[in-house]
Amino acid sequence: MKPFAYLRAGSVEEAVDAHAAHPGARYLGGGTNLIDLMKLEVERPPVLIDVSRLPLEGVRELPEGGLWAGATVRNSDLAAHPAVRDRYPALSEALLAGASGQLRNVATTGGNLLQRTRCPYFQDVTKPCNKREPGSGCGALEGVHRDHAVFGHSRHCVATHPSDMAVALAALDARVELYGTEGRRTVPVAEFHRLPGEHPERDTEIRPGELITGVVLPAATAGLPSAYRKARDRASYAFALASVAAVLEVADGVVRRAGIAFGGVAHRPWRARRAEEALVGAAPTEDAFEHAVDLELAAASPLRDNAFKVPLTRGLALDVLTRLAPRTASPA
Amino acid sequence: MDGPHHETGTGDRARESARPTGPGPGASGGGGALGTLPDACRSTTTLRVNGVSHTLTVDNRRVLLDLLREDLDLVGAKKGCDHGQCGACTVLLDGRRVNSCLLPAVALDGCEVTTVEGLPALAPPEDREDGENGGDPLHPLQRAFLERDAFQCGYCTPGQLCSAVGAIAEAVAGHPSHVTDPAAPSGEPVPLTREEIRERLSGNLCRCAAYPHIVEAVEDVLP
Ligand SMILES: Cc1cc2nc3c(=O)[nH]c(=O)nc-3n(C[C@H](O)[C@H](O)[C@H](O)COP(=O)(O)OP(=O)(O)OC[C@H]3O[C@@H](n4cnc5c(N)ncnc54)[C@H](O)[C@@H]3O)c2cc1C
Ligand code: SF4
Ligand code: FES
Ligand code: FES
Numbered sequence: 001m002k003p004f005a006y007l008r009a010g011s012v013e014e015a016v017d018a019h020a021a022h023p024g025a026r027y028l029g030g031g032t033n034l035i036d037l038m039k040l041e042v043e044r045p046p047v048l049i050d051v052s053r054l055p056l057e058g059v060r061e062l063p064e065g066g067l068w069a070g071a072t073v074r075n076s077d078l079a080a081h082p083a084v085r086d087r088y089p090a091l092s093e094a095l096l097a098g099a100s101g102q103l104r105n106v107a108t109t110g111g112n113l114l115q116r117t118r119c120p121y122f123q124d125v126t127k128p129c130n131k132r133e134p135g136s137g138c139g140a141l142e143g144v145h146r147d148h149a150v151f152g153h154s155r156h157c158v159a160t161h162p163s164d165m166a167v168a169l170a171a172l173d174a175r176v177e178l179y180g181t182e183g184r185r186t187v188p189v190a191e192f193h194r195l196p197g198e199h200p201e202r203d204t205e206i207r208p209g210e211l212i213t214g215v216v217l218p219a220a221t222a223g224l225p226s227a228y229r230k231a232r233d234r235a236s237y238a239f240a241l242a243s244v245a246a247v248l249e250v251a252d253g254v255v256r257r258a259g260i261a262f263g264g265v266a267h268r269p270w271r272a273r274r275a276e277e278a279l280v281g282a283a284p285t286e287d288a289f290e291h292a293v294d295l296e297l298a299a300a301s302p303l304r305d306n307a308f309k310v311p312l313t314r315g316l317a318l319d320v321l322t323r324l325a326p327r328t329a330s331p332a
Numbered sequence: 333m334d335g336p337h338h339e340t341g342t343g344d345r346a347r348e349s350a351r352p353t354g355p356g357p358g359a360s361g362g363g364g365a366l367g368t369l370p371d372a373c374r375s376t377t378t379l380r381v382n383g384v385s386h387t388l389t390v391d392n393r394r395v396l397l398d399l400l401r402e403d404l405d406l407v408g409a410k411k412g413c414d415h416g417q418c419g420a421c422t423v424l425l426d427g428r429r430v431n432s433c434l435l436p437a438v439a440l441d442g443c444e445v446t447t448v449e450g451l452p453a454l455a456p457p458e459d460r461e462d463g464e465n466g467g468d469p470l471h472p473l474q475r476a477f478l479e480r481d482a483f484q485c486g487y488c489t490p491g492q493l494c495s496a497v498g499a500i501a502e503a504v505a506g507h508p509s510h511v512t513d514p515a516a517p518s519g520e521p522v523p524l525t526r527e528e529i530r531e532r533l534s535g536n537l538c539r540c541a542a543y544p545h546i547v548e549a550v551e552d553v554l555p
Contacts, residue, residue: 005372006392006438028439035395035434036415048392050439076428080507082518089514096510100535101499103416105428106435227514236510236534 001038008050012179012213015051019209020181022047027211029072029111032103037116041125042132052108056213059083065219068177071110071212075165076101078109088217090226090245094168094263097230100237110212113166113176113192116203117159117267118239120144130156131200138200142304147241150302150309151266157200158303160264161193162239167263168228170271171245172221180210189215190261193268200267221259224249225324229316230263240264242309244316248284248324255279255288260321262313265300272296272317284325286318293317366391375438381406382450388437396432396440397421400447408448408490412537419536422491422498423447429498431535448490451497473497476549484540492536496550499532500524504555524554 005022009015019025025047026034037043056070059081067087069078078084079095099107121127121139128137140148140158148158170190177186193204206212226247232238243263249256258279260272278292293314300310366374369391378387381404388403397414400406400423412420414433421433424446432445451471452460461475473493476482483489503509506519511531516522524532529547538546 001393003369003373004392005370006375006436008439008441028436030434031436031439032416032431032434035436039414048436052439076502076507080505080518085508085514085518092508093510093514096508096512100419101502101509101532102419102422102429102431102495102535105425105498106430236531 002041002044002046004038004045005047006050007047009054012054012056012211015049015054015211016180016209018047018049019211022049023208025049027051027110029108030074030106031111032099032107033111033115037123040123042116042123051110051211056110062216062219065222067217067222068214069109069217070214071177072108074105075099075107075109075112076104078165079104084217087222088168088172088226090168090171090228090247091165091174091217093228094164094230094243094245097228097240097243098164109165109215112163113169113189113212113215114204114206115163118162119148119159122159131159131196131203134199134201144305145303146305147239147264148303148306149266150300150306150313151262151270152195153267153301153303154196154198154200156198157196157267159196159200159267161203161266161268162264163269164228164230164240164243164263166193167240167243167261167269168226168245169215169217170269171247171259171261172226173218173259175216175218176212177214177216178206178210179213180207182207184213186216190269190271196267203267220257221247224257226259227320227323229320231312231316242313242316244313244320245269246317246320246324248321250284250325253283255282255284258292260296260317262296262317265309265313274299275317284321286322289318289321289325293321377438377441379437379440379443379445381445382447383453390437392436392438394437396423396425396435396437396445399437400432400445406447406449409494410487410490412488412491417537418488418491419495420488420491422494422536424494424498427498427501429495446494448493451493454497471497472553473549476552477546480545480549480552481542482545482549483538483542488536488538488540488542492533492538492546495533495536496529496546499529500550500554503528503532524550526551 026045028048028050056072060068075095079092085092121129127139174189175186176192224247228245230240230243245261247259258276262270275292275296282288376389410420412418416431416434423432452469455471461470503522509531
């Protein structure tokens, strides 16, 4: 690990100012990803700005009926929060499907969104990787890529985003709240992470020095049936091979609203917009779910060794959707 | 200045840290010796560890695990992977279980740490068990591990113990797990079935695969 200076920010403004004064600095949340990558010298920040004690903790009710979850809320506390469990169950389930009890006690909302890919070439500084070292090539493209993307990748990068939480947030139409020298803004979680294109070194739409202050869960998906399901190589404490988060609103025997996101299969939580469009207005039958999910999966382009993710995602998606449907179907 | 500057607070366990100068920064990844390190790259931090306050000046790279083992000679917490992947380094931080290998000590100023060495003191005195052959008292879970033969080499055991103590407290506080029924009422204690214990302790790997006996030992001490 390279030596670094450490600053503890007392306020959001102080954090952003400190970042502006120290180019190359990194914000420190729980450190469960950043310190790991610093030990590997994938990250070599000269300065860490500790934001874990900023007054961005807690979960608050919003006047319009949604929820605000602070950037420094620990993953375990967010998952256990009664309002989250009650109104946005997919979020609680996604958080609990990730990492371990110890890690969730430390990991923060902000850090979870900005965690880096688990691509083994990215984590090994002796290997080529366009994300870590633009222009050096992509080791995974023709290398070991069983865990990599089947949607939206480019020849420059085939990595996936590893967060479970972000997949649920994307399906639930949550927004990321950001603060920077240009002020405050919010971005939909589903558009926050980028596709790699020609610039895989940029994971997200965050601007240099911008701080995540929280996430906003909208009233529109509050209280709707939602769920998360994840497939992994062992039963617990492993990243997703594929996962699905979905929220479904059914009224008068017809789907009114569908939010579906796939995890572990793309450089960002993959919003299954084609499937959603096909479902809205249809009766929530098994046939309709199969038709919709297959429409989405037709856009998949697996790599040499990860075609198994397509049927895996299909099975997860159909399971989640059928689990949600009976709970919403109105009596005829 | 040689080694981390260290002042211990109250308590007869207070001791001077006298670590030899190590190689300069860059050569050592652990951030042990301060050597020629620029002032900006070291900080003074105060931690209470097992009830004793310690003020140390450390290289900012010092993670809690190395501070415990190398500066405070508390070698119970183990280094298995150094990357959050095995749980051998688990300790309690302000009462919550964490992986000490990923926590920079400078970020923990003012925090309370309990290591496996401090577990017996967490149990109410009437629940503390006598040690083997007149040794130190034991936490009831430590006694249960002995009785259930819940280890072979013992390398993962301090982490398993701290993790289980933390997991039981989480369940009592109503924290759900991946296998808890999502419809279970919020805030009420979650009963720890075998399935729950296995899931909640999945962050602690055991190379000797003592898992079945670990689960039984935890069951023995459930509230
Ligand atoms: C062994 C292991 C297994 C894991 N398994 C899973 C899993 O199954 N599923 C899963 O989803 N995750 C998993 N994780 C990843 C874990 O969820 C992340 O490490 C964690 O969520 C990161 O949060 P943090 O607060 O510790 O982030 P940090 O490590 O502190 O930061 C991560 C990044 O975010 C930046 N950052 C932090 N806070 C802010 C902020 N407020 N504003 C702007 N930037 C910020 C940092 O500068 C850094 O670049 C696992 C991790 C490990 C080590
Ligand atoms: S997939 Fe992306 S992260 Fe992995 S080696 Fe290729 S460029 Fe790097
Ligand atoms: S040494 Fe910390 S988790 Fe393995
Ligand atoms: S007892 Fe040997 S690693 Fe667990």
